[in-house]
Amino acid sequence: MKPFLERLALPDGASWATLNRRLDGEIPFQWHHHPEFELTMTLNSRGQRFIGDHIGNYDDGDLVLVGPNLPHSWCSAAKVEETAPHVALVMWFLPQWAAPIGGVFTELRAVAAMLERARTGLKFSDTAAAEARPLIEALFGLPPDERLIQLLRVLALLSRDAGAEPLASPLAVAADQPANRGRIDRVLDHVHRRYAEKLSLEALADIAALSPSGLHRLFLRHTGQSVTGYLARLRIGAACALLSGGDRPIATIAADVGYDSLANFNRQFKAQRAVTPRQYRQRFRVGG
Structure with a gap:
C-alpha cells in the first residue's frame, strides 16, 4: 500500500476540519499525506510516530504539527488506561492560511513563522502541550465561529513555544507531476x-x-x-x-x-x- 492522498471534506459553515478519533483496539500504521496542515494531540496512547524520515516515541499528551503533503502516521503500542480508548484530537487547516495570517494580522506573525517551520513537522514541548490541552479539548464542543477563534488561540500559544522541536529533514513542497x-x-x-x-x-x-x-x-x-x-x-x-x-x-x-x-x-x-x-x-x- 502506498501512502495515500487523504482528501478532507470540510463541514458546512467551516473553513477547516476536525476529528475526535477514538479507537478501542489500536492506532494503526496508515502512511498518508494531504495538502493541509495537521495539528494532532494524542491522548491515552503510547507508541511511535512517523513523520517524513523521522521516527520517534510518543506518549499521552503528545502534540505535533505536520506540514502540507508531508507523509506521516502514528502507530500505537499500548494505552495508558486500558479501559479507555486511544484518542487523537486532529485539526486540519489549509496552507493558504499562512499568508494572510502573517501579512494582514501583524499580531499573528509569530504564528505564520511557526507554520513555515512546521512544513517539516514540529513536536511541541510537554509544557506547551499541557497548556494547550484544555483549549484543544474544549474546541471540539464549540460552534464554528468560536471554534475558529479557539484554534487561533491555540496556534498563538504554540507559536511562543521555544522548546518546539523540528522533526523531519526538509522535504520539497513544490507541486510535482x-x-x-x-x-x-x-x-x-x-x-x-x-x-x-x-x-x-x-x-x-x-x-x-x-x-x-x-x-x-x-x-x-x-x-x-x-x-x-x-x-x-x-x-x-x-x-x-x-x-x-x-x-x-x-x-x-x-x-x-x-x-x-x-x-x-x-x-x-x-x-x-x-x-x-x-x-x-x-x-x-x-x-x-
Missing part, C-alpha cells in the same frame, strides 16, 4: 516499512519504475538527500526510539534497525547525533 508523486510515495512507503532490511538502489528503482539514476534525482528533489542518506536517518531515528524506551543491548538494537556491523552503527549514530548510542541513552535517562 502526479506520476512522480506516485513514484516517490511507493518508494517512501517501502523504505518506511522495510528500513531494517537490505534495500538496494536497484530494487527501489524498480518499485518507482525508474532507472537508479532517475530515482536518485527524484529522491533528491523530494527529500533533499540521497536514498542512502534518507535510509540512514530513518534507521538512526528508529534506534533512538529503541534506546530511549528500554534496556535492550545496543548491538541488538543495531541489528534490529538494519546494521550488520556494530562499528558502522556507532559511526553513523555519532555522525547524526554527535554522541555515541551509549551516551544518547544515558543523556535521555538523566533528562539531558
Whole structure:
C-alpha cells in the first residue's frame, strides 16, 4: 500500500476540519499525506510516530504539527488506561492560511513563522502541550465561529513555544507531476516499512519504475538527500526510539534497525547525533 492522498471534506459553515478519533483496539500504521496542515494531540496512547524520515516515541499528551503533503502516521503500542480508548484530537487547516495570517494580522506573525517551520513537522514541548490541552479539548464542543477563534488561540500559544522541536529533514513542497508523486510515495512507503532490511538502489528503482539514476534525482528533489542518506536517518531515528524506551543491548538494537556491523552503527549514530548510542541513552535517562 502506498501512502495515500487523504482528501478532507470540510463541514458546512467551516473553513477547516476536525476529528475526535477514538479507537478501542489500536492506532494503526496508515502512511498518508494531504495538502493541509495537521495539528494532532494524542491522548491515552503510547507508541511511535512517523513523520517524513523521522521516527520517534510518543506518549499521552503528545502534540505535533505536520506540514502540507508531508507523509506521516502514528502507530500505537499500548494505552495508558486500558479501559479507555486511544484518542487523537486532529485539526486540519489549509496552507493558504499562512499568508494572510502573517501579512494582514501583524499580531499573528509569530504564528505564520511557526507554520513555515512546521512544513517539516514540529513536536511541541510537554509544557506547551499541557497548556494547550484544555483549549484543544474544549474546541471540539464549540460552534464554528468560536471554534475558529479557539484554534487561533491555540496556534498563538504554540507559536511562543521555544522548546518546539523540528522533526523531519526538509522535504520539497513544490507541486510535482502526479506520476512522480506516485513514484516517490511507493518508494517512501517501502523504505518506511522495510528500513531494517537490505534495500538496494536497484530494487527501489524498480518499485518507482525508474532507472537508479532517475530515482536518485527524484529522491533528491523530494527529500533533499540521497536514498542512502534518507535510509540512514530513518534507521538512526528508529534506534533512538529503541534506546530511549528500554534496556535492550545496543548491538541488538543495531541489528534490529538494519546494521550488520556494530562499528558502522556507532559511526553513523555519532555522525547524526554527535554522541555515541551509549551516551544518547544515558543523556535521555538523566533528562539531558
